[in-house]
Amino acid sequence: MKLEHFGIYAHDTVPLADWYRKTLGFSVVRTIEKEGRPPIFFLAADGGGEIELLPTDEPRVERELNHAGFSHIGIVVEDFEKTERMLREKGVILEGVRKTSNGWMIGYFEDPEGNTLEIVSR
Secondary structure, three states: OOOOOOEEEEEOHHHHHHHHHHHOEEEEEEEEEEEEEEEEEEEEOOOOOOOEEEEEEOOOOOOOOOOOOOOOEHHHHHHHHHHHHHHHHHHOEEEEEEEEEOOOEEEEEEOOOOOOEEEEEO
């Protein structure tokens, strides 16, 4: 088995896909368009794995990082400080930045629709 993608329901898939492209450098690998419905996007990072953005009109459910169930999207980076500077230049501020007990650097931020992402350098 191979993990291929995970899905995020979004209120507006077009600007969210654009944010992942411009802010994180993801690329759109597939778009599914149907008349009368916002597009579905599959986005990929350089190292593999995809995010599927699907349209919804349902209200967002407030979640905390430690709630049971889906927690965050982890993105591995080689240079934590360089990535943090790049994100700050794009208006993204990391929260909860710390060195873990096993020596990893981690920090969290949210995409425009409130989904939590984690930057980790191992």
